[in-house]
Structure formats: C-alpha cells, structure tokens
Amino acid sequence: MKTTGNTIFISGGSAGIGLAIAKKFNAAGNKIIINGRNEERLQSALKELDNAVAIQGDLSVQADRIDIAKQLKSNYPNTNIIINNAGAAFLNDLSDSNGNSAEKAYQEINTNYISVIDFTALTLPLLLQQEEAAIVNVSSIAVFRSNKYLPTYSASKAALHSYTQGLRDTFSENEGLNVYELYPPLVNTEFSAEIGGANGIPASEVADELFAALAKDQFEVPVGDTKKIHALVAHVTEQVSH
Template sequence: MELKGKTILITGGVSGIGLEAAKQFLEIGAKVIITGRNQERLDAAKKQLPNVTAIKSDVSVEEDLKSLFNTVSQLGGIDILYNNAAVLTSPLNLGVANDNHIANAAYEMEVNYFGVIRINNIFMEMLKSKKDAAIINTTSILSMVPSLIEATYSSSKVALAFYTISLREHLKIVGSSLKIFELIPPLVATEMTAERNDKKISTEQMVKGLIKGLQKNQDTIRVGDAKLVDIIRRFFPKTAFGLVNPKKANQILK
C-alpha cells in the first residue's frame, strides 16, 4: 500500500506507539491527524510534531466521534484509520472477588473493542468511497496467548481480533476494496508497560514493522516476538503460554 500522500487518522496519538507512528508517517510524506482525551497532552504532541493536526476526542464517547467525523470531513477526509487507542487496567486476581473487577473489564472492553467498532462504523462510508483506503486494528500478542495478570485486557483483544477477521471477509463479500489490517504488537516500551520488566521493543521498531507490513499489504502484521509466539503456539501451546506467563507472574497473583 502506498502511504505517501495519504491522510491518516491515529487514535491515541499523543504518546507511545501512536506518537511515534505520527512521526514516521509524516517522514514518508503522509498527512497525519491524531486524537487523544487530554488537551494538554495533545498540545504537547502538537509542539513536538507541528505538522500534525491534533483533535480532542474519546473513542468511548459517540458524540465525540460524531464531532471528530465532522471536523475530519471539513479537512478533506481520511484514507487510513489507525485504531491505536487502548486502555489497560490494574492486574487483578481472578480467583478472588473484587468490586473493581467487572468495572475494569467493562472499561477495557468499551475502549479496546466497542470503541473500535464505534469509530469504524462512523468512518466506514468515507473510507469505502476512497480508491485506496484502509483500517488498521491493533490487537496484541495477548490475543494469541492470554496473560494471567491481564486476562480481561487479553479478552478484549481477542474480541477485536475476531471482529477484524470477520470485517475483512465481509467487505470482500460486498465487493469493497477497503483494506483491513490487523497489527499484532509484542510487548512495547510505553507508559502502559512501564512496570513490566519483560523483554520489550522500542516504539520506533514497532512502527517500522507496521509500515513495512502496510507497504507489503500484509493482512496480519506481526512485529517482533509476535511472529515467534505465533509459530510456537501452533505446535507447542504450553510453551507459548509459558513464554507469555513466566513463573514470576504467579507471585503477582498471590
């Protein structure tokens, strides 16, 4: 897929992978719009990357997305929707009753899964009308192998992975040329993973892998260890589970 000259909307673009993606997309000649829930962080991102368009918006709020759509339409529309926004709540012990457990799970599902469907639906006709357009849904290595300490987050990403596959095939059936990409990152060094001591890749490496996959039109873009875990889990599922869930995780669950 040709990226130069495309207009790309990145949700959750104020930091981490989203901000790095904005930087690299700009460098290859794309126009970039980023969204975020916090105006101060949007302003900071705009200061760092003056050429981006920054719009305050929350994927879990439908009225925000309708307003975002109207603003984007006035700017000339988009060619690529990159669903990067996601939340991860505090690790929970599934074996012990916790008043926050269901609320946290619902919040993760609302942003990580329903939020993607919500924004996709709003921008679908715009994107389908373009000659060479795409949606990128970000799942996770945890959509292939579940995490003991991030079970509800893993579940939200599994839901998104299945939805992504179904959406891609449905669009083929109705004769649409809109591309649907699934991005499967490994553990990436971001604010979300700051407390994890496991092996991580940089946001720069992550985005380079994404761009390479887009340019090759790979429906499923696995980056870093996500490639290895995908192979191992097919033949040795217990080994893959052990790689994602080292013994130290058991101590966190106690």
C-alpha cells in the same frame, strides 16, 4: 498500498505506539491527524510532528466518537487511513473478590472493542469514498495467550482480533479498502510501564513494521516475539474455510 500522500487518523496518537506511528508516517510525507483525551499531551506531541493536527476527544464515549467522525468528514475529507490504536488496560486479579474485576473488564471491552466497532462504522462512509483506504486495528500478542495479570485486557484484544478478521472478510472483494491487524508484543511505553514495559521493544520498531506491511499489502502484521506465535497459528487457521 501507498505509504505517502495519505491522510491518516491515529487514535491514541499523543504518546507511545500511536506517536511512533505518527512520526514514521509523517516523515514519509503523510498528513497526520492525532487523537487523544488530553489536550496538553496532544499539543506536546504536535511539536514532534511536521504540519500535523490534533482532534481532542475520548473515543470510549459515543458522543465523542460521533463528533470526531463528523470533524473528519467536514475538515479532513481526504482521510483514507484510520488507525484504531487507543486502548485501556488494567492489572486485574481475578482471585480478588473485591478487586472490581467486572468494572475493569467493562472499561477494557468498551475502549478496546466496542468503541472500535462503532468508530469504524461511523468512518466507513468516508473511507469508502476514497480511491484507496485502510483500517488498521492495533491488537496485541495477548490475543494468542492470556495471563493472570491482564486476563480481561487479553480477552478484549481477542475480541478485537476476531472482529478484525470478520471485517476483513466482509470487504475482501473491495479492492479499495484493506483491513490490517497490528500485533505488538510488550513495548516500552508509559502505557505498559506497570507491567514491565521497560523490558519491551521500542515503539519505533512497531511503527517500522506497520509501514513495511502497508507497502507490501501484508494485512497481518505481527511484531517481535508475536511473529513466532503468529506463524504457528496462521499455519493452522489458513486451513479453515472462512
């Protein structure tokens, strides 16, 4: 897929991995549209980008999803890449009966999975009008192995992973629409600070890997430590008929 001359919508684009991706693709000559819940953070991020724009809104809210999809269709009809990067994660101790585990899981599933399905469905008509288009779902190394700190977050990303595979299969015969999955490991961002993000890789490394993957139509994009796990899993799953 071409890596320049695109119009790219990035959810969660005001910081962390989303902003790193925005910077990488912006520098390569792409029109960038960033999205986030906080207008102040969006405006701050725009100062680090050239000729980019922002659409404020919370994609975990259905009304906002509908409104953002309408704005893309009306104001940015050339949008041909959607990067579903916005996410929610909570430390969730399943041994604590008073820890509100189900509510945390609900928010994670809604943001990381349900909202992606709905927003993708809302933007598909626009993407299918383009000569060349792509959907990029940002999952996680956690899809392959959960842990006691982020069990429900991991489950939500595993659901996103399964959905992404099904979406790719659905459009496998459509040469104009490609479906990518980006698997970051622990990344040093504000989002991951509570779980030791300072020990993670820089967000720019994730952006670099995605850029390279689009250039060579590599639909599975493991990053850093995820590459080792992905190689083992892919070897097995490739033997299973779809």
